[in-house]
Amino acid sequence: MDRAQLSLPPTYYPEPIEPTILQRGGAMPDSPFWNKRHETMPRDELEALQVHKLRHLVEWANERVPYHAKRLSDAGVTADSIQSLDDLRRLPFMTREEWMRSQVEHPPFGPILAAPENDAIRYHMTSGTTGRTPIRVLDSMKDWEWIAEMWCYGFWGFGVRPSDTVFFAFSYGTFVGFWGAHYACEKIGCLVLPGGNMTTEARVKQIVDMKATVVCSTPTYALRMAQEAHKLGIDLANGPVKRLILSGEPAGSIPATKKLIEDQWGAVAGDTAGMTELGTIMVFECSEQPGGTHIIEPHFIEEVVDPVSAEPVGYGEQGERVVTSFGRGFIPVLRYRTRDLVVKVPADRCSCGRTLDIYEGGIVGRVDDMKLVRGTNVYPRAVEAIVREFTEVDEFQIHLYTAEGIRDEIEVLVEIPDADADANSILEKIGSELSEAHEGLRFGVRKVDNDSLPRFELKAKRLNDEREVVGGAGERKKA
Numbered sequence: 001m002d003r004a005q006l007s008l009p010p011t012y013y014p015e016p017i018e019p020t021i022l023q024r025g026g027a028m029p030d031s032p033f034w035n036k037r038h039e040t041m042p043r044d045e046l047e048a049l050q051v052h053k054l055r056h057l058v059e060w061a062n063e064r065v066p067y068h069a070k071r072l073s074d075a076g077v078t079a080d081s082i083q084s085l086d087d088l089r090r091l092p093f094m095t096r097e098e099w100m101r102s103q104v105e106h107p108p109f110g111p112i113l114a115a116p117e118n119d120a121i122r123y124h125m126t127s128g129t130t131g132r133t134p135i136r137v138l139d140s141m142k143d144w145e146w147i148a149e150m151w152c153y154g155f156w157g158f159g160v161r162p163s164d165t166v167f168f169a170f171s172y173g174t175f176v177g178f179w180g181a182h183y184a185c186e187k188i189g190c191l192v193l194p195g196g197n198m199t200t201e202a203r204v205k206q207i208v209d210m211k212a213t214v215v216c217s218t219p220t221y222a223l224r225m226a227q228e229a230h231k232l233g234i235d236l237a238n239g240p241v242k243r244l245i246l247s248g249e250p251a252g253s254i255p256a257t258k259k260l261i262e263d264q265w266g267a268v269a270g271d272t273a274g275m276t277e278l279g280t281i282m283v284f285e286c287s288e289q290p291g292g293t294h295i296i297e298p299h300f301i302e303e304v305v306d307p308v309s310a311e312p313v314g315y316g317e318q319g320e321r322v323v324t325s326f327g328r329g330f331i332p333v334l335r336y337r338t339r340d341l342v343v344k345v346p347a348d349r350c351s352c353g354r355t356l357d358i359y360e361g362g363i364v365g366r367v368d369d370m371k372l373v374r375g376t377n378v379y380p381r382a383v384e385a386i387v388r389e390f391t392e393v394d395e396f397q398i399h400l401y402t403a404e405g406i407r408d409e410i411e412v413l414v415e416i417p418d419a420d421a422d423a424n425s426i427l428e429k430i431g432s433e434l435s436e437a438h439e440g441l442r443f444g445v446r447k448v449d450n451d452s453l454p455r456f457e458l459k460a461k462r463l464n465d466e467r468e469v470v471g472g473a474g475e476r477k478k479a
């Protein structure tokens with residue numbers, strides 16, 4: 001087609017580099033939804049959209065990634081054979097172990113890229129748990145558009161608007177963390193304050209000086225900044241911050257932790273969760289705060305399965321998240337076993353009008369987090385939910401060790417900085433509540449020196465397992 005046929009004006013200008021949110025199809029300023037059509041779609045239309053996208057994803061993976069093509073063909077799956085969401089179950093699962101192994105065999109990215117490395121504009125990797133191979137990922141410009149778009153659903157949905165000033169307490173490194181959120185806030189039209197490479201004191205001061213109305217951090221670091229503000233004599237509760245957007249740890253949906261954060265900041269706190277494997281968030285809490293996070297279902301299919309049998313579990317039952325993602329062109333993600341534990345409930349649990357289902361209590365833990373102590377299951381999240389009820393406790397750590405060479409013991413170390421607090425009675429109460437919630441399992445609870453426990457900016461690790469048999473002697477028994 002020549003120019004005349006396209007009836008372009010004599011001088012054709014490309015799109016402006018930074019289209020406004022309205023040109024991008026973003027939210028109207030007075031709408032509670034970032035994308036009303038997507039967020040309020042009737043469930044049958046939503047499922048039809050997911051089936052349509054799934055067919056395209058399978059086609060894309062089949063054509064572009066021989067590794068996936070083989071797996072799909074082994075399972076007898078073709079794009080044409082996908083007629084309904086039930087067909088999703090014919091696709092093979094992908095595990096983190098397989099992903100890591102594929103990278104070790106074909107370094108550095110594994111045979112999972114759907115585009116040439118040269119076409120990428122960004123590299124990120126998982127924050128790296130000791131001894132594990134990090135997952136390394138590449139993305140295109142288009143992928144980053146989508147990554148930011150997912151965060152827009154979350155920020156807008158929790159009430160962030162163009163008039164806001166948003167501070168990021170985030171290190172801006174190779175860990176993907178809040179990178180997408182940063183771009184989302186630019187896209188919405190907020191003033192963005194990038195708080196990388198700063199001390200906690202400098203961050204707190206800048207939040208106040210620059211009158212930030214929104215602060216983004218992990219739940220743990222939100223508490224850490226509140227402690228610092230207290231030391232500096234800054235009254236955050238009467239400060240400029242109206243909203244906190246939390247991510248990176250499940251604690252953003254633990255009621256006691258969330259309440260503590262909201263009280264100390266005098267602001268509302270909204271939970272989000274994402275993962276490096278997707279590059280962005282897949283769930284967010286809306287401003288109605290329904291006690292959980294909406295799933296961005298027009299862009300992801302989130303299945304919940306039994307972590308052992310891999311059979312689907314129903315609404316209200318706890319299981320493992322399995323995610324299929326439609327937005328990342330560089331890395332197709334099909335039925336990825338996340339090891340995150342969740343409880344899915346229907347969208348009508350929330351009154352906001354979204355038709356998107358909800359993870360009640362957000363990400364409630366990790367399959368691998370479960371510790372078996374003398375035959376009793378212990379989840380770090382459940383311990384945190386109890387310890388955080390005691391607002392006198394500044395920081396804590398769960399310590400597992402072997403006593404007398406044979407017996408698993410569990411203790412909780414706590415810092416109680418207030419000299420006037422009745423520490424002994426607090427320790428006793430924590431111990432009895434923990435025991436009650438764990439089939440009578442005895443927990444030692446010990447006060448330690450102030451500031452002696454580690455503080456975290458990212459992905460707090462409050463469980464220290466020093467048992468002599470790695471993973472614990474009892475771990476091999478099935479609970």
Ligand SMILES: [Zn+2]
Nearest residue numbers: 286288350352
């Ligand atoms: Zn809602």
